[in-house]
Amino acid sequence: MAYKFKSVETKWMEEREGAMNQLVKLPRRAFVQVAGAAAGAVLGKGLMAPHSFQLIEMVKAAGPEASPVKFTVAYISDSHLYTRDLNDRFVRSILKAVDDVNRLDPQPDFVLFGGDLAQLGKPDELQLGLQILKEVKAPLHMMVGEHDWYLDLGETWKGLFGAPNYSFDRKGVHFVVLNSVIEKDFWTALKMTPEERMHTVAGLDNGTQSRFEVGEPQRMWMQQDLAKFDRKTPIVVFSHSPLYKYYKPWNFWTDDADEVQAILKPFQTVTVIHGHTHQVLTNRIGNISFHGLLSTAWPWPYAPEGLPKLTVQMSRPNPFDMNDGLGDGRIEVLTDGLVNKIYNLWDRNPVSVPASYLKSNGAKDKPAAPTYSSY
Numbered sequence: 506m507a508y509k510f511k512s513v514e515t516k517w518m519e520e521r522e523g524a525m526n527q528l529v530k531l532p533r534r535a536f537v538q539v540a541g542a543a544a545g546a547v548l549g550k551g552l553m554a555p556h557s558f559q560l561i562e563m564v565k566a567a568g569p570e571a572s573p574v575k576f577t578v579a580y581i582s583d584s585h586l587y588t589r590d591l592n593d594r595f596v597r598s599i600l601k602a603v604d605d606v607n608r609l610d611p612q613p614d615f616v617l618f619g620g621d622l623a624q625l626g627k628p629d630e631l632q633l634g635l636q637i638l639k640e641v642k643a644p645l646h647m648m649v650g651e652h653d654w655y656l657d658l659g660e661t662w663k664g665l666f667g668a669p670n671y672s673f674d675r676k677g678v679h680f681v682v683l684n685s686v687i688e689k690d691f692w693t694a695l696k697m698t699p700e701e702r703m704h705t706v707a708g709l710d711n712g713t714q715s716r717f718e719v720g721e722p723q724r725m726w727m728q729q730d731l732a733k734f735d736r737k738t739p740i741v742v743f744s745h746s747p748l749y750k751y752y753k754p755w756n757f758w759t760d761d762a763d764e765v766q767a768i769l770k771p772f773q774t775v776t777v778i779h780g781h782t783h784q785v786l787t788n789r790i791g792n793i794s795f796h797g798l799l800s801t802a803w804p805w806p807y808a809p810e811g812l813p814k815l816t817v818q819m820s821r822p823n824p825f826d827m828n829d830g831l832g833d834g835r836i837e838v839l840t841d842g843l844v845n846k847i848y849n850l851w852d853r854n855p856v857s858v859p860a861s862y863l864k865s866n867g868a869k870d871k872p873a874a875p876t877y878s879s880y
C-alpha cells in the first residue's frame with residue numbers, strides 16, 4: 506500500500522495544500538495567517554517533524570575539539586519554479602523550506618538562496634519565487650543559477666534581485682557571491698531563439714552548450730575585492746556551480762575553476778558553498794572546503810565518475826517518496842572561520858558535515874550517511 510510509505514512531511518504538505526493553493530493570490534499579512542493556522546493544526550495532530558530542534562541538539566553534541574559556533578546561515582536552493590498552473594508541487598516544496606527556515610530558533614543571521622529559483626527563466630516564475638521568498642523572516646541573500654538567466658540573459662533576475670555578484674561582511678567573515686553560470690555564446694551561430702537557448706542550457710547533459718565559467722571580468726573583480734583583506738580573514742564564497750571540476754558532461758563543472766581557486770589560495774580559511782548539484786556533496790582541494798546545497802525540487806544522482814572522496818554518499822532516493830533527497834539546511838560559521846555544513850534532508854536524518862572532518866582530510870569525525878527517519 507502506497508500510503509504507508511508517505512512521510513509525515515508529505516502528510517503535512519497535503520494538510521496544508523488547500524490553504525496554500527490560494528497563496529499566490531494572498532497579500533503578505535494573509536499569507537502569514539494561513540501558514541500559521543496550517544502549522545498549528547498539524548502540530549496539534551503531532552505530524553510535524555521538528556527538524557529545527559534536532560539540529561540544535563546536534564550543535565550541543567559537537568565534540569570537545571570543535572570551535573564554538575559564531576553565527577549561522579540557513580539556505581534554500583534550486584526550487585526550479587514553474588508557474589503554478591504547470592507545476593504546483595515545486596511551489597509547495599519551497600513553501601515548506603521557507604517554513605523550516607522561519608521556525609529555526611534562534612533565527613540565522615541571514616538566509617542564502619542558492620540559485621535556480623525558476624525553471625525556464627520566465628518573469629512569472631521569478632516573480633512567484635520573489636513573492637514566496639519575501640516570507641523569509643531573516644535577511645535574504647540571492648544567488649543566480651542558469652535556469653534563472655538564459656531566457657533574457659539575466660535581465661528579469663537583475664531587475665528583481667540586483668547585481669549577481671557582490672560581497673559583504675558578517676562578524677569578521679567576508680562573503681563573496683558569484684555568478685558562476687556564464688557561458689560562451691553558443692546560441693548566435695546556431696540562430697537560437699531565447700527559448701531555445703534557455704532549454705538548451707536547462708538540458709544539462711547535451712553537447713551543444715558551452716561550460717559554466719566565472720569569467721575574466723568577474724575574476725578580476727573578485728581579486729580586487731579580496732585584495733583589501735588580510736590573509737587570515739575567513740572567506741566564504743557562494744557560487745551556483747561547484748568551483749571545481751566534478752563531471753563535465755553534466756556541467757557539474759566550472760571551466761575556470763583553477764583560476765578562481767588560485768585567487769583564493771593565499772587565504773588561510775576558505776569555504777565554497779554551491780548549489781546546482783542537488784545532492785549531499787563534500788570536497789576539499791588544498792585550503793578550500795566545498796559543500797553542495799540540497800534542492801527543494803528534485804535530487805540529482807551522483808555523477809558516474811569523479812565523486813569527491815570526502816563525500817558522505819547518500820543512497821539512491823526512493824522514487825516513491827517525492828520528498829526523498831530534498832531539503833534545506835544550515836551553515837554554522839565557527840569562531841575559527843571554518844564551517845559545519847548541515848543538510849536538513851526532509852525524509853532522512855539530518856547530516857552534519859563538521860569542519861574537523863574536512864580539516865583532517867577525512868581522518869576524523871566522518872559523518873554517518875543519512876538514513877530514513879520516517880519509515
Ligand SMILES: [Fe+2]
Pocket residue numbers: 583585620621650781782783800
Ligand atoms: Fe538546479
Ligand SMILES: [Fe+2]
Pocket residue numbers: 621650651652745780781782
Ligand atoms: Fe543549476
